[in-house]
Amino acid sequence: MNDLSKLEIRGVRDPWKEGIANGWSVIDASQLNEDADLEADVVIIGSGAGGGVSAEILSQSGLRVVIIEAARLKSTDEFNMDEGEAYRDLYQEGAARAAKDGSIAILQGRAVGGTTVVNWTSSFRTPEQTLSYWQDQFGVKGLSRSELDPWFAKMEQRLKVSKWAMPPNANNNALKVGCEAMGWMWSVIPRNVDGCWNLGYCGTGCPTNAKQSMLVTTLPSAMQHGATLVHGAEARTLEHDGKRVSAVICQALDARRQPTGKMVRVRAKTIVAAGGGINTPALLMRAGVPDPHQRLGKRTFLHPTTLVLGDFEQRVDGYYGAPQSLYSDQFTWRDGVDGAIGYKMEVMPTHPGLLTSLIGGYGSMARAQAERLPHYAAAIAMTRDGFHEQSQGGNVELSKYGDAVLDYVLNDYVLDGLRHSHLTMTEMLFAAGAQNVRPGHGDAPFFSSWQEAKSVIPTLKYAPGLTGAGSAHVMGGCTMGEDLKHCLTDSDGRYHHLENLYVFDGSVLPTSLGVNPQLTIYGISARNATRLATTLQA
Amino acid sequence: MSESLTLGRREFLRAGLFGSALLAGGAGVASLSGCSAPMSAADGYLHLRPADLELLTPLVPVILAGALPNGEADVQRALKRLDTLFDSPSRGSREALFKLYDVLQLGAFRWWVMDAWAHPASLSSEQIDQGMAKWSRKQNSFARLAFNGLCQPLTMAWYTDPEIAKTTGYPGPPRKVNA
Ligand SMILES: Cc1cc2nc3c(=O)[nH]c(=O)nc-3n(C[C@H](O)[C@H](O)[C@H](O)COP(=O)(O)OP(=O)(O)OC[C@H]3O[C@@H](n4cnc5c(N)ncnc54)[C@H](O)[C@@H]3O)c2cc1C
């Protein structure tokens, strides 16, 4: 049995503690006693994958950058691997975000460093098929795989991306053994880590600084180049005249995310929205920016994800060790790019809070399953939504309080893919040696043989609420491309209907990706922020 | 045969009535339930209202059966943790959760999902367990979304407690020691 609870993690520095002591310009908006007025060349809203990369590039080019982040600063010294605290402090809505009807749990970060602070470090370049589809369907220009490859290479170097060289943990190993037994492809995942301790707590904030999240890479570099970070400040609206944006209006939030009543106004010549999917479209909707074809928040994609648990005789201890180190693309393009929905297979870590709530159910049966937690391998499949007319994604709406809500309905096209993935991953985990296997469906028991599973899964009803579904990848809602009817930003990320507003985050993606999104967002944001820096310096 | 057919039809009608009321944003639900207009939080709680506590107190030992090492004392602790969990969602999301509790105040809704008109406080644990078993098998999306909305946050709130997490066999995280 693996037991890391006796391990002590010592001697790790906190770059933010040191930086602030050395004079970094950090404003904790929750502490403001009066409204604040700031001025910048560029204001960046959101400090995640897109915002972090943009902040580094723009500040290095000599521009005065102000970064706005809704979350309060939490850094290395406070990353104590407590699941509940992490959900509360580092995730959107305390990890309780869900599609409007409650059918899909949505995990998304809310942190200085954005979702990169809690992600699982898998780093893939965007598949060629996806980029070609964007070119053909949305008129995206300049983002072919060969044009993007240098940007991916640059970001891989910057964030120390390399294939995981250590042996996989038993959870990932089950995917490998299962795929080998089935004759399916599998391969090693490249991760953005430097000196990783192989602990498994990427999802609660890396306690060792090994994960090359924005918190320990691009943001500190931006700070050294004179950027200002305002944290605990949520951008609520934009001042604009229908042609140009002149300022971002933020409300200061206290430790409980409640408005303190103090406002922060940031005037800037250029505005970069980098709040990520769901949040960036919601901000632009609140601001009432021009949107002649009613496209804001449309085509929001999730990689709707299924889970299958394999119960092994030996302990798997899937909460320990690099959470994702192997994957399989056996079914990613199973019916071509735009046919029946395909899916990428990986595994997810099995920390008790998240996993028991995903297992679902109630009472003694739920408890019996919770007690097998150390024995579970947890295979997941991320379906590629957005490549078919039956897959238009979800729509962002505003609640009566102005907060973002995603209306995403699991339709038969997606549900067919979820069932297909349950079948394949169930077969895979039996092939890997699991004694019992359970697909994430409320009516599915733990099956004791593939024969049994194979006859029952096709008879289950696949519908919202019955079929378990989750997402850790929010994409789209501000589609980029040159086709004005369907797109909101151009291929450089500039908003088509306002001169000085740019969107540098996952919300510009016209479809989902078929790979975990971070490297795509790093690469495209690096390209577009560099182009913007050149324009602004001219 | 004919009995199950009629039942099926009646179920459908009930799903239509209450299902659409809740899914439409709950505008009608508060008025349906009468007693559930936004009320303030119970003493010592941030969000859970007295009626929610009355509703949940008998449900918790059934939903978290086998996971409450300290018995009754843990019911209150679980409710406190749930209350804390409710502090992070946006206001709109939190209201959706409360609408679910509101609809559970309706005898007719409970009858539809659990085959029991009575308030959980006047049911035995066995009766609640049977009701939950029925509910958990309903082949209706709205009923099942509501079921998950009741059970999942409670499960998440409970198993993120470091002490409870260890009862699954998870040894716990390493210890972080700052300089
Ligand atoms: C648990 C988990 C695991 C994941 N694992 C992987 C992985 O292994 N590999 C991978 O490639 N991807 C992974 N992802 C996804 C990936 O990290 C995200 O897709 C990516 O970080 C999104 O980048 P972004 O720039 O669009 O937004 P984010 O990184 O989400 O950053 C947006 C930031 O903006 C802030 N913000 C939003 N609105 C406002 C506002 N109005 N005012 C102020 N601030 C605002 C938010 O609080 C947030 O901090 C994972 C995600 C999760 C949740």
Ligand code: SF4
């Ligand atoms: S596995 Fe590596 S990157 Fe992830 S939390 Fe542990 S040390 Fe950090």
